Amino acid sequence: MQKDKTHPRLQGNQRLYQVVARQIAKLIEQNATDKSWRMPSERELADELSVSRPVVREAVIALEMRGIVEVRGRAGIIVLANRPSQVSFDVAERDIGPGPFELLEARLAIESSAAALAAERATNYDILVLEECIAQMEQETEVVLLQEKGDRDFHMTIARMTNNAIIVSMIEALWAQRDESLMWKKLHEHIHAESVRPLWIGDHHAIVSALRMRHPDAAYKAMARHIRNVTNELLEADERGRIVTE
CATH class of the missing domain: 1.20.120.530 (GntR ligand-binding domain-like)
Known part of the structure; x- marks a missing residue:
């Protein structure tokens, strides 16, 4: 069955990319001790989380700005070793829009x-x-x-x-x-x-x-x-x- 990817852009007071960014950050922490685990591609994340690729791209960029991941071309999404454990979207942040x-x-x-x-x-x-x-x-x-x-x-x-x-x-x-x-x-x-x-x-x-x-x-x-x-x-x-x- 094809997953529904028609989520609204806003989830309560949060934008959808913010919700997805937290889900991806949680996924990273859940697998932090598994040496064989690799970060899924954006296409894989979109399928796993049942959202569109543009929303995943926005979420990944938000995580990149917060020092959790880095996007390296064909190498894909790289999880950074010295990353913060929490993802914050404080209202004071300029990219909250x-x-x-x-x-x-x-x-x-x-x-x-x-x-x-x-x-x-x-x-x-x-x-x-x-x-x-x-x-x-x-x-x-x-x-x-x-x-x-x-x-x-x-x-x-x-x-x-x-x-x-x-x-x-x-x-x-x-x-x-x-x-x-x-x-x-x-x-x-x-x-x-x-x-x-x-x-x-x-x-x-x-x-x-x-x-x-x-x-x-x-x-x-x-x-x-x-x-x-x-x-x-x-x-x-x-x-x-x-x-x-x-």
Whole structure:
């Protein structure tokens, strides 16, 4: 029987990744004295705990930030010897908010619909501004991921193209949460920027092409494809061996 993986993101006052992080930490301590035990992969943990892989990835990143495990590319999840015995999610911690994949899920819903609406209202000037944003992205090869001005300006330009102040404020809030999230920063340490930039820039060109044609459905699909590509890269980067941990 296939296990149900449709858990809500919130469990009482706790986010699901926090609950799962505690379960993984408990699993580690239960097997601490077993020399033959190995840490399960994220796929195995998702199956064992009946949750999605994005939730497991968020939980593992939370544990990594607390010095319990370390993710080492193809070596997988390594349990650290000098780890704390308890997992704390004190309200004072800055990463208590939504996990990275929860934010991406929200962006998928909101920004895809915003792109469709923008396609109906796009002007030639808007298209020129978006092309300038991509040109800036292409020049930001030395900029650390998450600090690229061209990328943020591109998405916020599309938000403003909707001429809807509520949509603009919602998308601004999502990007602000991303920028403030310590989990986002930790997760992006696992990304090889030179490998993903061409893919993501290509996604942005596809979005502009759909907007230039004033085609709402194509714009929706192009934006959704881009955000799914970001999600997949963040989820699969370690398995592809793109992280360097020396």
